Amino acid sequence: MSEPVGVLLTALDSVFDELTHACATYSPSLVPEEIGIITSLSTGIATISGLPNLGNEELVSFKDDRLGLAFNVDEGEVGLILLCDYQDLHVGDEVRRTGRVMDIGVGNGLLGRVLDPLGRPIDGKPPPLTEHRLPVERPAPAIMDRAPVSVPLQTGLKVVDAMIPIGRGQRELILGDRQTGKTAIATDTILNQRGQNVVCVYCAIGQRASSVAKVIANLEEKGAMEYTVVVVAEGNNAPGLVYITPYAATSIAEYFMEQGRDVLIVYDDLTQHAQAYRELSLLLRRPPGREAYPGDIFYIHSRMLERSTHLIKDLGGGSLTALPIIETDAQDISAYIPTNLISITDGQIYLSPTLFELGVLPAVDVALSVSRVGSQAQKPAYRAVAGDLKLAYSQFEELETFAKFGTHLDDATRKTIDHGQRIRACLKQPQSQPLPVAQQIVVLIALQAGLFDQVPLDKVADGEGALQKALKTLPKDVAGRLTSEDKLSDEDRKTIVALAKGALAGFQPKPDPAPATKDAK
Numbered sequence: 001m002s003e004p005v006g007v008l009l010t011a012l013d014s015v016f017d018e019l020t021h022a023c024a025t026y027s028p029s030l031v032p033e034e035i036g037i038i039t040s041l042s043t044g045i046a047t048i049s050g051l052p053n054l055g056n057e058e059l060v061s062f063k064d065d066r067l068g069l070a071f072n073v074d075e076g077e078v079g080l081i082l083l084c085d086y087q088d089l090h091v092g093d094e095v096r097r098t099g100r101v102m103d104i105g106v107g108n109g110l111l112g113r114v115l116d117p118l119g120r121p122i123d124g125k126p127p128p129l130t131e132h133r134l135p136v137e138r139p140a141p142a143i144m145d146r147a148p149v150s151v152p153l154q155t156g157l158k159v160v161d162a163m164i165p166i167g168r169g170q171r172e173l174i175l176g177d178r179q180t181g182k183t184a185i186a187t188d189t190i191l192n193q194r195g196q197n198v199v200c201v202y203c204a205i206g207q208r209a210s211s212v213a214k215v216i217a218n219l220e221e222k223g224a225m226e227y228t229v230v231v232v233a234e235g236n237n238a239p240g241l242v243y244i245t246p247y248a249a250t251s252i253a254e255y256f257m258e259q260g261r262d263v264l265i266v267y268d269d270l271t272q273h274a275q276a277y278r279e280l281s282l283l284l285r286r287p288p289g290r291e292a293y294p295g296d297i298f299y300i301h302s303r304m305l306e307r308s309t310h311l312i313k314d315l316g317g318g319s320l321t322a323l324p325i326i327e328t329d330a331q332d333i334s335a336y337i338p339t340n341l342i343s344i345t346d347g348q349i350y351l352s353p354t355l356f357e358l359g360v361l362p363a364v365d366v367a368l369s370v371s372r373v374g375s376q377a378q379k380p381a382y383r384a385v386a387g388d389l390k391l392a393y394s395q396f397e398e399l400e401t402f403a404k405f406g407t408h409l410d411d412a413t414r415k416t417i418d419h420g421q422r423i424r425a426c427l428k429q430p431q432s433q434p435l436p437v438a439q440q441i442v443v444l445i446a447l448q449a450g451l452f453d454q455v456p457l458d459k460v461a462d463g464e465g466a467l468q469k470a471l472k473t474l475p476k477d478v479a480g481r482l483t484s485e486d487k488l489s490d491e492d493r494k495t496i497v498a499l500a501k502g503a504l505a506g507f508q509p510k511p512d513p514a515p516a517t518k519d520a521k
């Protein structure tokens with residue numbers, strides 16, 4: 001007998017022995033299982049009876065592994081939100097307990113992937129490899145586990161980084177009417193995290209499939225998908241799926257934060273989320289409150305956004321920065337959901353449709369925007385210029401209204417308006433072109449020094465381009481200090497101003513030729 005055949009026979013013997021042993025020791029036991037039935041069904045919800053021990057937020061399974069979530073647990077009847085299409089189910093169908101709450105697979109394998117809120121891939125690739133599973137609903141970190149926000153999160157947008165700075169671990173709301181560039185601000189921020197060691201999670205909630213596809217294509221084209229996870233519930237998905245999406249995305253983001261990483265999560269948008277929750281609550285006959293939203297609408301958003309924080313060093317020092325998006329109706333920022341979110345978050349970026357129409361993009365209304373914690377984390381070089389700039393810009397915005405009436409303006413007012421117009425022109429930025437810190441600061445210093453004031457408005461963008469090019473000739477040590485934690489010295493400022501003067505020289509208006517005099521011959 002050859003050696004391999006001998007080895008095979010020995011292995012078969014041992015398998016046979018184990019099987020004989022297992023059969024000899026097997027004693028069947030009965031495991032009781034609760035089985036309920038569906039008593040009623042409607043869009044997105046179902047009521048069931050017959051599961052007396054079902055816990056709140058426990059998952060139940062229907063035929064073919066379809067899932068539902070216990071939402072209203074009453075004596076004798078349970079209201080479920082369905083995580084599948086209700087058309088696939090029928091009254092009288094069996095329903096079983098799973099004994100677990102809703103959870104999602106998390107891990108590095110999710111980077112670059114597009115998932116639904118149940119963790120299933122929707123990018124046509126095989127299921128992602130995950131290391132752990134985390135419940136989608138988790139308690140927020142305790143107060144003593146939180147560290148102050150101390151590191152900036154650069155968005156790459158001049159207007160935000162200079163005027164409304166965001167720190168890692170902050171929650172900054174982006175709100176505005178439809179089509180005002182809310183998603184563009186969030187995606188530009190994701191693009192700007194390239195090479196910054198920040199993991200990004202883009203959570204699309206109830207959006208049109210074409211809009212989500214556009215965002216994903218943009219992220220892919222700019223090479224941002226390699227550090228990004230996209231979690232999507234489309235507008236035509238079951239409202240239950242839409243409702244759990246931001247919670248699932250937060251758990252994915254939290255995994256990276258708990259590994260000590262800095263994470264950015266974008267919720268696009270929470271208006272759709274609130275509407276999905278309202279739909280489910282009304283169908284389940286929960287009492288409606290203001291604007292027909294259920295009473296706990298504030299709580300569902302605050303418990304989610306409280307999970308974003310900067311953890312203390314002992315817990316790895318990771319951070320989760322949240323950019324929730326809210327769509328306003330006819331610029332009404334005092335509506336119920338926007339005011340709730342404004343009070344939960346650490347500041348807001350308001351996008352004005354009027355500025356958008358005027359072509360001031362990003363259309364950030366600086367007067368109505370604020371960042372409550374980010375300025376503590378702002379780089380010193382920014383801080384040195386941002387204060388002046390904000391003041392000059394708000395003075396300009398006030399005076400601009402008067403200027404429209406064609407009133408005669410004194411020189412000082414004219415100057416303030418001219419300066420403000422240059423600031424506005426310099427803060428404009430095309431989509432998907434985030435700017436590195438050094439380039440932003442040089443433009444802001446030139447603005448502060450009034451070097452743009454003589455540049456004609458239609459030449460500001462060209463002047464800025466020339467300045468960016470000239471930046472290459474800035475001495476290395478000065479360039480290094482622009483991005484470091486050091487303050488810029490007066491010498492550094494002088495060097496930068498001299499460089500900017502040179503770069504902008506070609507854009508200053510030519511002095512009027514001297515009037516010819518009679519004696520000049």
Ligand SMILES: Nc1ncnc2c1ncn2[C@@H]1O[C@H](COP(=O)(O)OP(=O)(O)OP(=O)(O)O)[C@@H](O)[C@H]1O
Pocket residue numbers: 176177178179180181182183184185327361362429430431
């Ligand atoms: N800085 C910019 N420069 C040029 N175009 C921009 C800029 N920001 C946004 N846009 C354009 O404005 C349009 C609206 O942008 P976006 O989709 O981000 O708005 P939104 O408020 O998220 O829209 P929705 O309400 O549909 O969610 C898009 O066509 C986008 O390309």
